[in-house]
Amino acid sequence: MKNIILASTSTLFGGEYLAYIKEQIKDLFKGIDSIIFVPYARPGGxxxxxxxxxxxxxxxxxxxxxxxxxxxxxxxxxxxxxKGFFTGGGNTFLLVKQLHEQGLMIELSAAVSSGKPYLGSSAGSNIGGINMQTTNDMPIVYPPSFETMGLVPFNLNPHYLDPNPDLKHNGETRETRIKEFHTQNSIPVVGLREGNWIRVTGDQITTEGSEQTRIFEAGKAPYEVAAGTVLSF
Incomplete structure (x- = not known):
């Protein structure tokens, strides 16, 4: 039975590392005294x-x-x-490159799919989706493949940001980028705002956290779902 948390971030603004999701992490790893940390995303180098x-x-x-x-x-x-795993955030391209080149992406997916608890944050959550093509990260390296673990039947966009009309920003919004993705792909995308996470328990996938979660499906207008919503595409 899958037992997974895919969080948008490790640290909320002004908070301490993983503090906002501490109780959920304790529940995720209940009865476990040791885990492996996957550090390959290396934030800030x-x-x-x-x-x-x-x-x-x-x-x-x-x-x-x-x-x-x-x-x-x-x-x-x-x-x-x-017994369990935590993959931290950083650069998703680097993380995916390392996992594929060492032949570890399939191994990790199989272990988590078998029921071993998994916590991901940011890049570590990106690899829970079908592929990494909706990451926000710069392509600082070239992975052998964009495919990831496929633990959930969609892609993620951690750190999802809504447009801010007060900013003098002429670049594309996150929503625009995801719409570009859907001109070439049909995979649903879940935009995780800060403070939100995906909880997978067995076959049930729910949105959790302090904010609504924005859902993107090809050919549909984006829509919002509340915490506790069961996702099924």
């Missing part, structure tokens, strides 16, 4: 060790030991033997 230390400090506070996937001599075996 920090090292794998530095990124893992940040995650480990939070999880130590809820009694869970964290080890970085990069520290294992055999990362495939580590995934197979792990």
């Amino acid at each position: 920090i090292s794998h060790d530095e990124y893992t230390a940040t995650a480990a400090a939070f999880f130590a506070g809820i009694g869970i030991d964290v080890k970085g996937l990069h520290t294992f001599a055999d990362p495939k075996l580590a995934i197979q033997e792990a």
